[in-house]
Amino acid sequence: MNFHVLTLFPEMVMNGLNTSILGRAAAKGLLSFEAVNIRDYTLERHGKVDDYPYGGGAGMVMQAEPIYRAYEALSARFSARPRVIYMTPQGRVFTQQIAKELAAEEELVFLCGHYEGVDERALELIATDYLSAGDYVLTGGELPAMMMIDCISRLVPGVLNNDVSAEFESFHDNLLEYPQYTRPEEFMGRKVPEILLSGHHANIEKWRREQSIIRTLERRPKLLEEAVLSKKEREFLEKARKERQAEAVRTGCIRKLRETDLECVMRIWLEANKEAHFFIPADYWQENYETVQKLLPQAEVYVYENGSGRIEGFIGLADCCVAGIFVDKAARSAGIGKRLLEHAKGLRPELTLHVYRENERAVRFYLREGFRTQETLTDSDTGAVEFLMRWER
Numbered sequence: 001m002n003f004h005v006l007t008l009f010p011e012m013v014m015n016g017l018n019t020s021i022l023g024r025a026a027a028k029g030l031l032s033f034e035a036v037n038i039r040d041y042t043l044e045r046h047g048k049v050d051d052y053p054y055g056g057g058a059g060m061v062m063q064a065e066p067i068y069r070a071y072e073a074l075s076a077r078f079s080a081r082p083r084v085i086y087m088t089p090q091g092r093v094f095t096q097q098i099a100k101e102l103a104a105e106e107e108l109v110f111l112c113g114h115y116e117g118v119d120e121r122a123l124e125l126i127a128t129d130y131l132s133a134g135d136y137v138l139t140g141g142e143l144p145a146m147m148m149i150d151c152i153s154r155l156v157p158g159v160l161n162n163d164v165s166a167e168f169e170s171f172h173d174n175l176l177e178y179p180q181y182t183r184p185e186e187f188m189g190r191k192v193p194e195i196l197l198s199g200h201h202a203n204i205e206k207w208r209r210e211q212s213i214i215r216t217l218e219r220r221p222k223l224l225e226e227a228v229l230s231k232k233e234r235e236f237l238e239k240a241r242k243e244r245q246a247e248a249v250r251t252g253c254i255r256k257l258r259e260t261d262l263e264c265v266m267r268i269w270l271e272a273n274k275e276a277h278f279f280i281p282a283d284y285w286q287e288n289y290e291t292v293q294k295l296l297p298q299a300e301v302y303v304y305e306n307g308s309g310r311i312e313g314f315i316g317l318a319d320c321c322v323a324g325i326f327v328d329k330a331a332r333s334a335g336i337g338k339r340l341l342e343h344a345k346g347l348r349p350e351l352t353l354h355v356y357r358e359n360e361r362a363v364r365f366y367l368r369e370g371f372r373t374q375e376t377l378t379d380s381d382t383g384a385v386e387f388l389m390r391w392e393r
Contacts, residue, residue, distance in 0.1 A: 001103070001156050002032045003149050004082070006070050007112040008049065008062075009142055010035030013136070016146045025159040029166075035150075038062075041069040050115055054368050059116035067111065067122040075108065082107040083128045085148070086118070087141030091130030094148055098131070102148075103155040126386070130393055173228035176220060178211040183336060213237050217244065245334030251307030254343045257296065257314065261303055264311045265326075266293050272326040279358045280382050283324030299323065315340040322353035350392035357385040366391075 002083070005013045011066065013035040019353060020027060025031045038049045043065065050060040075081045083105055090097065102108060111118070133144035153159050181192045197209045213233060216223050217240055229237065257265065269292060273285045295318070304313040304327075312331035316323035327336050344351060353371070355362050371389040379386050 001030070001105070001153070002034070002107050003153075004036060004074055004107065004109045004110060004161050005142070005145055005149075006032045006036050006038055006067065006074075006109065006138075007142055007145075008038055008114055009112075009140070010037045012142050013112075013146060015125055016142075017149060021159065022150060024154055025153065025156070028158070030156060030158050031153055036074055038066050038070050040075065041067040044105040053116060057116070061116050062113060062118045062122075064119035064122035064125070067118065070127055071109070071111075071126045076106055082109050084109045084111055084126045085131050086123055087109045087113060087127045087133070087144045087146075088117075089132050089135065089137055091132040093135075094131050094133060094144075094151070097150070099148070100155060101153045103152050108139070108149075108152070110145040112145050114140040125347050167223070174216075174223045174226045175209075175212040178208040178215065207280055209233060210236055215241055217241060229345065242334070245331060247307070249335050249339060250305075252305055252312070252339075254302050254304050254340065257301035257303055259297060261311055261314075262293065262296065265296065265303060266313050267300070267323075268311070268313065268326050268328050271329060275329065276362065277356060277360050277384075279356070280384060286384060302340065304340055306331070312336055313340055317344060317347070320348050320350055320352060322351050324353075337365065345391070345393070350390065352381075352388065352390045354386045354388055363387065370390045 003017075014033060017033045022031060022033075039049055042049050042063075044178075050062050053059070070221045071084065083102075085102075085108065088111065102376045105120055131144075131148065133147060138144065165278045181196060185192050185197070193207070195203055198204065208232075213224075213229070213236060214229075216227065219360060222238065233239075235268050257268070266289065270285055270289060274282050277285075300317040302315050302317075303311050311328075313325070313327035313336040325337050325340055329344065351371075353366065354375075354377070355366060355377070357363065366389050369391070371391045373387045374390045375388040377386050377388055378384070
């Protein structure tokens with residue numbers, strides 16, 4: 001596989017790529033790296049490749065002509081115009097799946113910007129893909145390009161001494177890698193897990209899969225949405241998730257709302273209302289979003305913060321009326337709503353609330369918590385039937 005990097009700093013690129021595993025793979029002919037110096041293609045006698053931006057603004061912009069000429073000279077050597085990847089925070093965030101896709105190419109070109117960026121016309125003419133290393137800004141595209149080349153290269157057959165490593169490290173089946181250990185068996189009082197010393201390969205493999213699931217749940221839970229798991233592994237995941245939620249509830253705390261909590265609290269409010277009140281048009285909640293956002297800081301609101309400092313629910317009070325209890329979808333069924341309500345019961349001798357009749361889950365929850373229906377009403381705003389419920393100490 002052949003990598004070509006259009007850059008202003010060819011030494012930086014070549015020094016980084018021609019070392020360690022990639023350098024050895026290049027020596028074997030499995031990979032090839034080329035850094036094309038964009039300065040070699042400028043027509044300006046002093047080697048200038050940038051200029052001030054039209055319309056004003058800080059910094060300089062890389063000119064279109066040197067970039068375009070460098071690319072044209074490069075692509076003239078191939079039978080087909082190669083794929084050109086532009087490094088930019090505005091692009092898709094690079095992932096292992098994208099790496100697999102790109103590893104199928106024979107020729108890949110990476111365009112590295114600098115200063116305030118690249119003249120848009122150059123991108124319109126040559127760029128086929130826009131990729132980002134993450135939601136942050138670097139001084140240039142060389143480091144992201146080298147990172148992506150490293151990731152893609154590992155997927156080329158023969159680059160790694162053990163090809164299984166490329167398949168079964170982090171992100172295999174959308175799971176993070178399990179913990180690794182080597183000699184000695186004990187270090188600073190910490191021992192290697194006994195299962196890894198047992199020699200029982202089936203049990204070791206099962207333990208490793210379970211550790212991958214736990215680690216992904218703890219560090220990158222969103223990856224689990226597309227994880228490839230067996231039925232037993234999904235059961236293990238649900239058990240681990242419930243145990244983690246229960247532990248979070250035990251170690252979490254309830255405190256008053258802070259201004260910095262508002263964005264998170266409003267997200268929970270909107271998502272919870274849309275899901276629980278499926279019988280009310282979603283637009284209703286969106287239309288009331290700004291009003292609620294302005295009123296919340298003035299109200300008596302308590303948030304539940306888990307042991308990791310993440311807000312997972314909140315309760316609003318207006319005198320003795322519960323304005324609402326809302327829990328993040330990912331943290332439900334862990335007792336957070338109950339803890340918030342118990343906190344409110346400790347503050348008031350009696351509580352009342354309105355709950356929509358069709359929100360059956362909420363109605364059952366309040367009945368379990370000692371509330372009794374006092375009256376059946378119709379909400380004038382939504383036209384939905386609601387119960388007025390009351391609890392007293």
